[in-house]
Amino acid sequence: MTLPDSGQLAGLHQALDQWFAETARDLPWREPDCSPWGILVSEVMLQQTPVVRVLPVWLDWMERWPTPAHLADEPSGAAVRHWGRLGYPRRALRLHAAAVAMREQHDGQVPDNYIELLGLPGVGNYTAAAIAAFAFGRRETVVDTNIRRVHARLISGSALPAPALTAGEMRLADALLPDDRELSVRWNASVMELGAMVCTARSPKCADCPVRSSCAWLAAGEPPPSYVPKGQSWHGTDRQVRGAVMAVLREAVTPVPREMFEQAPADLGFAPSGVGIPLAALHRLNSAPEQLERALAGLLVDGLAEMHDGGLRLPA
DNA sequence: GATCCGTGGAT
DNA sequence: TATCCAAGGAT
Numbered sequence: 001m002t003l004p005d006s007g008q009l010a011g012l013h014q015a016l017d018q019w020f021a022e023t024a025r026d027l028p029w030r031e032p033d034c035s036p037w038g039i040l041v042s043e044v045m046l047q048q049t050p051v052v053r054v055l056p057v058w059l060d061w062m063e064r065w066p067t068p069a070h071l072a073d074e075p076s077g078a079a080v081r082h083w084g085r086l087g088y089p090r091r092a093l094r095l096h097a098a099a100v101a102m103r104e105q106h107d108g109q110v111p112d113n114y115i116e117l118l119g120l121p122g123v124g125n126y127t128a129a130a131i132a133a134f135a136f137g138r139r140e141t142v143v144d145t146n147i148r149r150v151h152a153r154l155i156s157g158s159a160l161p162a163p164a165l166t167a168g169e170m171r172l173a174d175a176l177l178p179d180d181r182e183l184s185v186r187w188n189a190s191v192m193e194l195g196a197m198v199c200t201a202r203s204p205k206c207a208d209c210p211v212r213s214s215c216a217w218l219a220a221g222e223p224p225p226s227y228v229p230k231g232q233s234w235h236g237t238d239r240q241v242r243g244a245v246m247a248v249l250r251e252a253v254t255p256v257p258r259e260m261f262e263q264a265p266a267d268l269g270f271a272p273s274g275v276g277i278p279l280a281a282l283h284r285l286n287s288a289p290e291q292l293e294r295a296l297a298g299l300l301v302d303g304l305a306e307m308h309d310g311g312l313r314l315p316a
Numbered sequence: 317g318a319t320c321c322g323t324g325g326a327t
Numbered sequence: 328t329a330t331c332c333a334a335g336g337a338t
Binding site: 126 | 329330331332333334335336337
């Protein structure tokens with residue numbers, strides 16, 4: 001790996017800055033009038049979730065809960081319900097907890113610095129830096145999966161970053177970050193955008209890349225990854241069962257009796273209100289009783305569900 | 317540091 | 328059809 005000298009680095013900064021100005025997507029959380037709260041919500045929703053799926057839910061949330069206090073005034077189950085099918089519903093729970101924390105400890109405002117942001121539920125290393133940079137214009141070392149991949153190819157000459165974030169990657173990101181505060185904010189956004197739109201994990205569009213002439217990976221002849229990413233299993237897992245149960249709870253207007261999860265409604269002699277389809281999907285999984293038990297217990301422990309009147313419901 | 321935690325579009 | 332993988336965080 002060869003670090004660019006200061007002149008080369010300035011060239012990279014300039015090239016990506018221009019590329020971003022010309023081609024970046026118009027996303028509502030990038031609008032100048034978007035509130036810090038809107039940016040915070042977008043960052044949490046975007047964790048492990050593509051932009052196209054986030055957009056409609058984010059718009060709904062902003063209309064429904066325009067400030068942290070609006071969300072904090074609701075039961076946490078409302079956040080989970082309106083999270084819809086974004087996935088990882090714990091994020092909704094933590095977003096609600098973060099809203100409560102902001103109301104109780106930050107005068108209802110989104111904290112404007114990395115340290116305090118990091119103290120919010122569901123806000124980790126990446127998200128704290130991203131909010132500090134994009135909502136408050138701070139110079140932060142933002143490192144997400146896109147930025148890691150761009151750095152790996154452009155500077156390190158490897159096809160993919162290491163399986164887990166390393167200290168070396170953070171040092172590299174520090175070294176590449178423009179000294180100028182405003183430029184550093186745009187640099188973070190543009191490297192991320194490049195990774196999302198051009199320097200993608202599979203079949204990168206190198207012909208469209210504004211810095212392809214500087215790319216160490218291209219110069220090395222596009223060597224293949226040095227390891228095989230291990231896939232996320234899904235079928236037959238507890239996660240799949242949890243997901244199916246959550247789909248039922250999101251649709252339910254009243255608590256869903258326990259037996260309903262184990263037995264078809266028809267066999268119980270009555271139909272549930274509005275949960276027919278997700279309930280059928282759950283039953284189609286035909287999971288073992290102990291697996292269903294684990295899933296339900298896990299959801300209760302995590303606070304994604306609660307018992308009420310002998311049934312299960314989202315926290316009210 | 318390894319695991320767990322959802323979902324669905326793309327390939 | 329099966330696998331990949333997306334603006335990670337918490338434990």
